[in-house]
Amino acid sequence: MESINFLYELLGKNALTITLVVILPLGFVLIYALVAILAELKTSAWIQERLGPMRTGPWGILQPVAEVIKLIQKEDITPAKADKLLYNAAPFIVFTGAYSAFAVIPFSEYFAPSRIDLGLFYIFAVGSISALGIVMGGWASNNKYSMMGAMRSVAQLISYEVPAAIAILSIVVLTSTMNLQEINKLQTGWFWNWFLFGGPGTLAKWWIVPFTIILCMIYFIAALAETNRLPFDIPEGESELVAGFHTEYSGIKFAMFFFAEYAYMFVVAAILTTVFLGGWNSPFGNLMQGPGWGVFWFIFKGFSVVMVQIWIRWTLPRFRVDQLMYLGWKILLPISFVCFLIISLYVMLK
Amino acid sequence: MGELKRLDLEYNQLTSDKMRLNVGPQHPSTHGVLRLEVVVDGEIVTEVIPHLGYLHRSFEKYCEQMTYVQVIPYIDRMDYISAMNNEWVYVMGMEKLMGLKVSDKVEYIRVILAELNRIANHQIAVATFGLDAGAFTPFLYYFRDREHIIWVFEKLSGARLLYNYFRVGGLAADIYDGFKEDCLNIVKRVRKTNEELMDLLILNGIFIKRTANVGILPPDVAISYACSGPVLRGSGIKYDLRKDEPYSIYDRFDFDIPVGDGEVGVPGDCWNRNIVRVREMEQSCRIIEQALEQMDMEGDVKELVPRRVKPPAGEVYMRAENPKGDLGLYIVSDGTDKPERIKARGTSFVNLSVIPEISKGYMFADLILILGSIDIVLGEVDR
Amino acid sequence: MLTNEIFEKLKSEFGENILECNDQQPVDHFIVVKSEKLFEICHTLRDDDDFLFDYLMSLSGMDLNENLGVVYHLYSMKLKHKLVLKVMVPKTDPKTPSVERIWRTADWHEREAYDLMGIEFTGHHNLIRILCPYDWEGHPLRKDYQTPESYHGMKTSS
Numbered sequence: 001m002e003s004i005n006f007l008y009e010l011l012g013k014n015a016l017t018i019t020l021v022v023i024l025p026l027g028f029v030l031i032y033a034l035v036a037i038l039a040e041l042k043t044s045a046w047i048q049e050r051l052g053p054m055r056t057g058p059w060g061i062l063q064p065v066a067e068v069i070k071l072i073q074k075e076d077i078t079p080a081k082a083d084k085l086l087y088n089a090a091p092f093i094v095f096t097g098a099y100s101a102f103a104v105i106p107f108s109e110y111f112a113p114s115r116i117d118l119g120l121f122y123i124f125a126v127g128s129i130s131a132l133g134i135v136m137g138g139w140a141s142n143n144k145y146s147m148m149g150a151m152r153s154v155a156q157l158i159s160y161e162v163p164a165a166i167a168i169l170s171i172v173v174l175t176s177t178m179n180l181q182e183i184n185k186l187q188t189g190w191f192w193n194w195f196l197f198g199g200p201g202t203l204a205k206w207w208i209v210p211f212t213i214i215l216c217m218i219y220f221i222a223a224l225a226e227t228n229r230l231p232f233d234i235p236e237g238e239s240e241l242v243a244g245f246h247t248e249y250s251g252i253k254f255a256m257f258f259f260a261e262y263a264y265m266f267v268v269a270a271i272l273t274t275v276f277l278g279g280w281n282s283p284f285g286n287l288m289q290g291p292g293w294g295v296f297w298f299i300f301k302g303f304s305v306v307m308v309q310i311w312i313r314w315t316l317p318r319f320r321v322d323q324l325m326y327l328g329w330k331i332l333l334p335i336s337f338v339c340f341l342i343i344s345l346y347v348m349l350k
Numbered sequence: 351m352g353e354l355k356r357l358d359l360e361y362n363q364l365t366s367d368k369m370r371l372n373v374g375p376q377h378p379s380t381h382g383v384l385r386l387e388v389v390v391d392g393e394i395v396t397e398v399i400p401h402l403g404y405l406h407r408s409f410e411k412y413c414e415q416m417t418y419v420q421v422i423p424y425i426d427r428m429d430y431i432s433a434m435n436n437e438w439v440y441v442m443g444m445e446k447l448m449g450l451k452v453s454d455k456v457e458y459i460r461v462i463l464a465e466l467n468r469i470a471n472h473q474i475a476v477a478t479f480g481l482d483a484g485a486f487t488p489f490l491y492y493f494r495d496r497e498h499i500i501w502v503f504e505k506l507s508g509a510r511l512l513y514n515y516f517r518v519g520g521l522a523a524d525i526y527d528g529f530k531e532d533c534l535n536i537v538k539r540v541r542k543t544n545e546e547l548m549d550l551l552i553l554n555g556i557f558i559k560r561t562a563n564v565g566i567l568p569p570d571v572a573i574s575y576a577c578s579g580p581v582l583r584g585s586g587i588k589y590d591l592r593k594d595e596p597y598s599i600y601d602r603f604d605f606d607i608p609v610g611d612g613e614v615g616v617p618g619d620c621w622n623r624n625i626v627r628v629r630e631m632e633q634s635c636r637i638i639e640q641a642l643e644q645m646d647m648e649g650d651v652k653e654l655v656p657r658r659v660k661p662p663a664g665e666v667y668m669r670a671e672n673p674k675g676d677l678g679l680y681i682v683s684d685g686t687d688k689p690e691r692i693k694a695r696g697t698s699f700v701n702l703s704v705i706p707e708i709s710k711g712y713m714f715a716d717l718i719l720i721l722g723s724i725d726i727v728l729g730e731v732d733r
Numbered sequence: 734m735l736t737n738e739i740f741e742k743l744k745s746e747f748g749e750n751i752l753e754c755n756d757q758q759p760v761d762h763f764i765v766v767k768s769e770k771l772f773e774i775c776h777t778l779r780d781d782d783d784f785l786f787d788y789l790m791s792l793s794g795m796d797l798n799e800n801l802g803v804v805y806h807l808y809s810m811k812l813k814h815k816l817v818l819k820v821m822v823p824k825t826d827p828k829t830p831s832v833e834r835i836w837r838t839a840d841w842h843e844r845e846a847y848d849l850m851g852i853e854f855t856g857h858h859n860l861i862r863i864l865c866p867y868d869w870e871g872h873p874l875r876k877d878y879q880t881p882e883s884y885h886g887m888k889t890s891s
Contacts, residue, residue: 048490144371148393148714230484231556239379239482240718315550317557318484320715321393403864410849411873447760573810576789576838589810666760667806667817669790678791680804693793695806703841732864 006110006291021113025102033262036303037064040310047314071258074251082248083140090137091249091256097129098263105270106181108280108294119180120168123271124161127226130264131157134235137257138245149244152321153235156225159328160232164222166336167215170343171195171275184279191283196276201350208346211339216276218336220305223268225328227261230313234321269305270298277301366391371714375404379482379718382728386705386717393713398706402699405732413692418444418518418659421692426512428677428694429730431474434467434503435672437516442597443668443681444518447661452654456520457599458645462533463503463515465634465641469540470499471673472627472634475580475725479624480551482722483560488551495536495543502532519654530642537635544631552628553614561624562615565720567708569618575704578697579675580630581724584610584623591671598670603640605633620723627725630673660687672697674725696733698726734783734814736762742783747774763804763817771820772830772856778807778816779835785809786816789832792842794850796876801827801852822852831857849874 011017041063045052053060078087104119106112116122131154138150174195175183186200187193196216198205225232236244246257273279278301280294288297319327368391375383383404389397409428413421425440426433438460445452477492500510505526507515515522551557567577569585582589590607592600608629610622663685669678678695701724709717740754743764750770756762766774778786786807795802805818822829831854833839843854844863851872854860862869871878880889 044486048487049494050490144369233484234715237484237715239484240715242378314487316485317480317551317554317560319556320560320713322713323559403862403866406864408873571837573787574837576836587810594813664760665763667791676790678806680791680793680806682795691793691795693791693804695791695793699841699845700838703838707837 006108025105025107025113026099028107029099029102029259029263029266032266032303033259034064034068036262036265036306036310037067039303039307040313043307043310044314047311068255071255072252076251076253077248079142079248081142083142086136086140087248088253090133090140091253091260092133093136094130094133095256095260095263097126097131097133098260098267100126100129101264101267101270104180105267106184106274106279107298108291109184110291111295112181115179115181117177117179120172120178120271120275123267124165124168127264127267128157128161130260133260134245137249141245141248143248145241145243146245146247149235149237149241149247152237152241153228153245155321156228156232156235156324156328159325160222160225160332163328163332163336164219164226166333166340167219167222168271168275170215170336170340171199171212173340173344173347174199180274180279184274184281187278188281188289190285191278193281194276194278194283196278204350205346208343211342212276214335215339215343216272218332218339219272219276220308222328222332223272224309224312225324227264227268227309229261229265229309231316231319232324233313233318234324237318239318265306265309266302269302269309272305273298273301277305368396373717380721381478381726382731384702384721384726384728384731386721388714388717390714393715395709395712395714395717398709398717400702400705402702403732405728407733409694409733410692413689415688417687418661418689421689422516423512423514426514427729428696428733429672429674429698429727430511431727432467432471432673433511433513434463434515435471435670436677437513438464438598439668439670439672439677439679440681441516441518442670443666443679444659444661446668447664447666447681447683448518448656448659450519450654450656452519453649453651454599455646455649456651456654458641459521459525459651460516461599461603462638462641462645463506465637466499466502466533466536468634468673469536469631470496472580472631473540475627475673476547476551476624479620479719479722479725480557482718483557485551485554485557488547491543491547491550495539498532498536498539502529502536505529505532517652517655518659519656521651524651525647533638533642537638540631540635544628548628552625558614558621560715561620561719561723564615564620564712564716565708565723566616567618567623567704571704571707572618575707576700577675577704578700579672580623580626581675581701581704583607583626584618584723586610586612586617586622591669591676600637602644603637605636608633620719623723623725658687660685669695674698674727674730675701677730694730694733696730698724698728698730699733702726702731734812736764736816739784739816740764743774743777746777750774761817763819765819765821768820768822768829772832772835774818775805775832775835778818784816785811787811787836789836789838789842790815792832792839792846794846794852794874796850796874797821798876800824801850803829803846803852805832827852828855829853830855831860833857848872851875 042052053063056062056066101123103114104116104122134153135150138146172178175186193200195212198209198212228235280298282289282297368389371388371390373388374380374385385401387399388395422437425436429436473492473496477489480488503513504510507513567585569587572582572585586609588607588609593607608626610617610626615621661683663683665682667680669676675697677697680693682691684690709720737754737756744751747770750767752765754764778784786809788808788810790806790808793804800821801824803820807816820829831843843857846852847860848862848864
């Protein structure tokens with residue numbers, strides 16, 4: 001396999017470049033989170049016929065910066081009866097879980113921080129660490145609301161990890177690789193080579209196209225649930241659980257939870273982009289194709305998915321906890337199994 | 351009457367420890383400083399004990415030290431979301447006690463203001479109910495429209511929330527030029543937003559899933575608890591004081607009384623209580639249109655206002671259809687210029703008392719929705 | 734049904750427990766009854782086919798200087814008529830039967846009357862304060878009530 005990291009190519013593989021490779025996505029996450037927060041503020045304002053923040057900088061574009069500064073300045077409260085160690089560790093574990101996933105995300109043909117053949121497997125594995133952090137935070141806060149939020153969060157994560165994994169596995173059956181970079185390369189060419197539209201292949205692939213579209217939707221719904229976004233934000237469930245698992249958190253630790261949520265939003269968007277939407281490939285064949293354009297296309301597609309998440313959040317009401325379980329186990333799971341079977345059948349007969 | 355699904359009965363084979371959860375007085379969804387002590391079995395509510403009084407301001411005690419005119423601002427502060435309606439009940443009661451008959455123009459203005467305030471109140475009620483269900487956007491759509499109603503009130507009375515505009519025998523000031531156009535604009539807006547909100551919120555699949563078949567209040571229980579307003583009508587009982595014992599000039603208008611008919615869910619559930627409010631807004635629009643058409647703009651609204659309000663000894667129980675239900679005021683006069691006793695039968699106070707009865711056996715998230723569907727305002731509960 | 738007709742019918746059934754019917758008032762007519770048989774009277778008022786008062790609009794405590802009073806405003810959803818019922822209890826022993834089992838809405842109304850007026854409703858399942866704090870002393874709506882100087886060390890007046 002040819003090299004996949006331009007930094008190693010350029011500077012050679014030494015301690016410095018490895019550190020640089022590790023830090024580069026962090027820089028991206030921080031900038032992305034600020035942009036996403038602004039997008040959330042402005043999109044919600046636009047949907048609700050308001051202006052949104054207008055005072056901080058031109059059109060309020062510095063609002064996220066101001067909010068971060070505010071959160072850092074705020075008093076960091078630890079409840080007297082909290083389990084200090086777990087309470088303080090939880091936000092960092094949540095953020096670590098979200099950030100670890102960036103290790104395998106291919107931003108471009110020539111840049112993916114790490115080359116792991118089991119990339120997809122790895123993402124699902126580390127993605128669950130966030131739930132661990134949420135449970136720790138909820139338990140250690142010594143608050144009944146936090147505890148309920150944490151329990152809901154685990155139940156939700158377990159339920160939705162399964163359909164999400166099946167949806168991705170179906171595509172793995174088509175690609176016969178779990179390496180994200182490889183999956184991207186398979187989709188090179190025009191947009192009908194994306195796995196959303198059945199992947200590369202002859203016209204015989206047309207009859208699996210509806211199923212791959214359904215799989216994409218299943219993954220997207222499950223991803224919404226995994227990131228605790230509306231309509232599945234019951235672990236936070238503002239109207240009943242005050243703020244759910246982060247009720248007691250303030251200041252910088254709250255900001256960590258906040259950042260983790262936005263980072264994880266991008267992680268699921270990146271998986272969706274890579275697996276279904278052609279990753280860093282241009283939709284128009286060789287037009288605007290290349291390593292530089294790759295970064296553009298990847299971030300553009302990923303951010304579009306994030307915008308859809310934001311759009312959904314400001315439109316729909318929230319599910320109830322039992323309805324959420326029902327949707328996960330009794331609707332999404334059977335449908336994803338059927339799609340999985342049909343795609344396996346297609347691969348067998350091919 | 352539909353399926354009554356009780357989760358606590360369904361899972362009663364499982365035994366588990368119960369947890370006492372303190373909801374409020376500072377909680378985002380108790381609509382004020384209400385405190386509920388909730389016993390939950392996992393997510394399922396087994397008992398609700400309301401604790402009131404966090405906003406108790408001794409309204410009745412204060413009234414005994416005020417003159418009759420000074421009471422009006424205090425009445426505003428009971429149900430502060432529909433202050434015009436509150437004032438109207440008191441003013442009507444006083445007029446009945448003193449045998450005053452106000453002019454037609456005053457009656458028409460009062461009807462228009464009361465109906466506008468009813469729309470404003472229902473907008474807040476439906477908006478916050480959507481907020482309880484997690485839908486944030488409808489909340490701001492309704493607030494955007496409510497602002498136009500508030501502007502009209504502000505132009506009339508100078509205040510945005512607590513108007514002190516009604517007087518015994520008349521009004522504090524005459525209407526301004528362009529009042530009619532403003533009202534017609536509001537009516538147009540309200541209709542347009544309601545149409546939009548039907549798609550966005552009321553008939554949204556998730557919203558129906560959350561609210562239909564939840565918190566069912568059977569009609570006989572509703573009457574026994576003396577519920578009124580949309581809470582009672584949501585259970586399918588056609589009872590509206592504007593029709594049942596028409597006060598003021600309500601017999602001159604043509605309007606319907608919407609009831610919860612079980613179009614979605616069963617009558618008496620949260621969805622039906624909510625849809626009654628949405629449909630009442632439309633009926634209020636109709637009343638406003640008719641009133642504006644029939645109203646005579648000539649005349650003085652202050653000519654009958656007495657210089658000194660001193661009713662004869664006697665007592666009156668006045669009630670009227672407020673947005674939240676019927677507000678009753680029991681006014682006892684001993685012939686001086688200060689009331690002997692004013693007892694307010696707070697609508698929200700009575701409607702809230704049904705909460706422990708109808709929220710048992712539902713999920714904790716449903717409890718919040720049931721509370722939202724009752725539409726309480728704590729100023730009236732605690733007085 | 735008018736108040737004096739109801740009065741006649743009640744009189745024939747409960748005799749001297751029904752004290753007087755006031756139809757001289759300029760506005761609302763009312764019936765005064767003795768408190769001993771109040772529960773039975775209310776039961777009749779709710780269930781008798783001529784009355785059917787199924788809706789208790791309001792229940793108010795009153796301070797009448799030497800006595801305390803309770804005023805019941807009743808309404809019938811089916812027959813659309815109203816009735817005002819009054820009961821007097823002496824201030825020294827303010828006890829009257831609870832009607833909570835007849836109209837469930839009376840539960841909170843009676844707690845309020847107990848809280849603010851100090852009227853004790855016998856047979857109420859949970860007669861505790863509702864608006865004032867649970868450890869408040871005295872009954873604020875009585876005419877002879879003295880506002881305490883402080884509550885738990887906090888001054889009550891400025």
